[in-house]
Amino acid sequence: MGDIAVWLVVALVGIVLALAAWRFFGLRSRGTTVVLRPLPASGTHGWRHGLVRYEGEELRYYKLRSLAPVADVIFDRQALHLASHRDMSAREASFMAEGSRIVVMEHGNEQWEVAVDMRTEMALRAWLESAPDVRQERPNYRVLKRRITHLRRR
Template structure:
């Protein structure tokens, strides 16, 4: 019985340490946003979090999560950006009135993301600067080296 008690205490302490680590590291490195998956009605579904740009990926970390990994990852190659809109009267009740809401489409799944003017400008530039998949050139030498790795010969 004493073992179970100490195991539970250890798990609780570990969860608290993970939450503190995630909160302190992510808040200083990312852009604070609100995100929700569509379809959503009214003001339901908004989740506070942080986004971070990591190469061709946009990583979303929920505020109330203790996972050390991103809760949602959007790849820039598969992301479509739609025109932003202003907040509705109901949304202004719990969001800062200077935020804008943009719609993102990730391979057929639609999301709304609320962020400030600078964050919206950065997101727009990041999405629009992505090279088109059809225009990317394949490095045949690197591909051949990858295929023949570990084999003797040329």
């Protein structure tokens, strides 16, 4: 019985290490580093380091300290828009990259703040502005089905 428990622990540690390696090496090289937090928030609470990837009509956010094989937050291109921006506070500047500024995004009825550099903000703005009008798009039934099943799991 003791040998089985040891092997189960070794297998579990191996799975965790494999997920960490995939997350670190697989995502890190193919994304843009950002710092994100949901609003309302106060002070410096709620900021999470991670990276974003543009995948079709979705902006996917992966937390730096997460081992999940899927995105932690998914923003739909048609529901996302940039509301405003602001400079970092002195306390925020202590743990964010120099030259970053805070962009307030609205996604449906949620608000988020994301700390980005100038190039990342331009890329995000260009990606949003280049989206085709909703009236011109044909519905992708696979994406709709995935969204419905994702909402049911919440």
